[in-house]
Amino acid sequence: MPDYLVDYRYNGEPRSHRFDLNAPQLSVADAAMHLLQLHFGDSENSLIMPNADASPDQVVEQAGQLGLTDIKVTHAVTGEPR
Structure with a gap:
């Protein structure tokens, strides 16, 4: 399975996260949706998450409104088989 390293800003602060x-x-x-789930998945207010039929642009826009900006998938590294 590939590991994806995602660089982004959360409320202006640089961060990165690795997704397997x-x-x-x-x-x-897709990275924005994973970041929304990472940061807001436990939120009591499910209205934070984009609708299931949201377009990619709408997902990125929703993430930006919640402080997730400058999202970049920097690379994918295929690891050893598990």
């Missing part, structure tokens, strides 16, 4: 996903590539919108 079974996907051939990770788009910025």
Whole structure:
């Protein structure tokens, strides 16, 4: 499975997170959705999450409104088989 390193800003502060996903590539919108789940998944207010039918642009816009900006998938590294 590839590991994806995502660099981003959360409320203006630079951060990075590594995602281990079974996907051939990770788009910025998909990374934004994973970051929303990471930062707000336990939130009592489920209205924070984009609708299931939200477009990639809407997902990125929602993430930006919640302080997740400058999202970049910097690389994918395929690890050893587990």
